[in-house]
Amino acid sequence: MRVVVRIVLGIMVCVALSPPALAEPLRLRYANSPPASTFPCIQMERWADEVERRTKGAVEIETYPGATLAGAGDMQQAVAAGKADIGCISLPFAQQKTPVCTLFEEPLGFTSATVACATFWDMFQRYAPPQFKSVKVLTVFTSGPSCLMSKVPVRGLGDFEGLEVRAIGNGLDIIRRLGGVPVSLPMSMTGDALHKGTVKGVLSSLDVLMDMNFAEYCRYQVALNLHVYPFVVVINRAVWEGLPKAVQQVMEDLSREHAVWTGQYVDAHTRKAVSWAVKRHNVQFLLWPEADLRDTRVNLDVGVTRWMSRARDAGYPASQMVRDVVRFKAQNRKRYGAYIPSFP
Ligand code: DTR
Numbered sequence: 001m002r003v004v005v006r007i008v009l010g011i012m013v014c015v016a017l018s019p020p021a022l023a024e025p026l027r028l029r030y031a032n033s034p035p036a037s038t039f040p041c042i043q044m045e046r047w048a049d050e051v052e053r054r055t056k057g058a059v060e061i062e063t064y065p066g067a068t069l070a071g072a073g074d075m076q077q078a079v080a081a082g083k084a085d086i087g088c089i090s091l092p093f094a095q096q097k098t099p100v101c102t103l104f105e106e107p108l109g110f111t112s113a114t115v116a117c118a119t120f121w122d123m124f125q126r127y128a129p130p131q132f133k134s135v136k137v138l139t140v141f142t143s144g145p146s147c148l149m150s151k152v153p154v155r156g157l158g159d160f161e162g163l164e165v166r167a168i169g170n171g172l173d174i175i176r177r178l179g180g181v182p183v184s185l186p187m188s189m190t191g192d193a194l195h196k197g198t199v200k201g202v203l204s205s206l207d208v209l210m211d212m213n214f215a216e217y218c219r220y221q222v223a224l225n226l227h228v229y230p231f232v233v234v235i236n237r238a239v240w241e242g243l244p245k246a247v248q249q250v251m252e253d254l255s256r257e258h259a260v261w262t263g264q265y266v267d268a269h270t271r272k273a274v275s276w277a278v279k280r281h282n283v284q285f286l287l288w289p290e291a292d293l294r295d296t297r298v299n300l301d302v303g304v305t306r307w308m309s310r311a312r313d314a315g316y317p318a319s320q321m322v323r324d325v326v327r328f329k330a331q332n333r334k335r336y337g338a339y340i341p342s343f344p
Contacts, residue, residue, distance in 0.1 A: 092169025098129035105170035117263030150201035
């Protein structure tokens, strides 16, 4: 009997002293729609790595690029319904629109993704859009400024007339106002359309020259530096509220830092993409006559005026928002540098 008691006591001591079984990590599924090679998915992988590192493995992020878990058109709904825990919303595809998001689809003169990302984050905090109440916003960012890449040389507004150009969201209206023929296509279908010739150009940031290999089709570029394309990353509200406070804090601390990281990545990667496109496909950068650039600016300023009217109608302080975006943009240019891309 004494031996049995000693054995039981021994087992109890071993169990008491053994390290606690490593808790299973919390697994979160992160859905994204563009191809894995493009910057919205590169930023997703970096965010996932940082969350796993800063939570010391307590959280594991399973990433799903290329619309393998949820598509661009229903990303917020997929997260709200719990089909994905986290989702990256390309705002031009979002069903609901709010002024602080659509403002960034107007040409605001950004030349740097870093400044655009930081400014969008600052404006988003100040004018939190009600459209995201069903989820928790983790971070926001933008593309770099949109430029014209085309299969045929476009040396001014005259050459732009009647040209079929691909864009999304407000980019379509910009093409229309400049005399082109807008073609709405998701990024994933644009390469095929360029190959077939159903579109002759693309209005997008220059990273896609390399990441989507558009330089193979579009040998001519015009650095118009028009609007950017905004993105918002959200997490399911119930999943967020179920996270340990320490994990929530990691994600909150990452929010603005990651927005700036994404902008810095896009600016550096755009320089690399342009250099690659020149060397590999001999792309040329065309300069428009000053009169055409002036007419373009005047024409597109109409868009900001129309945005102000719509924002006022929606009950937003439109004039104050424009003053704030100019102020935040100046502050962020001073803080992060006024990156002016140098094209060959
Ligand atoms: N031009 C917008 C946004 C965008 C810019 N670069 C990329 C790369 C991958 C996906 C989207 C974007 C667009 O065409 O969707």
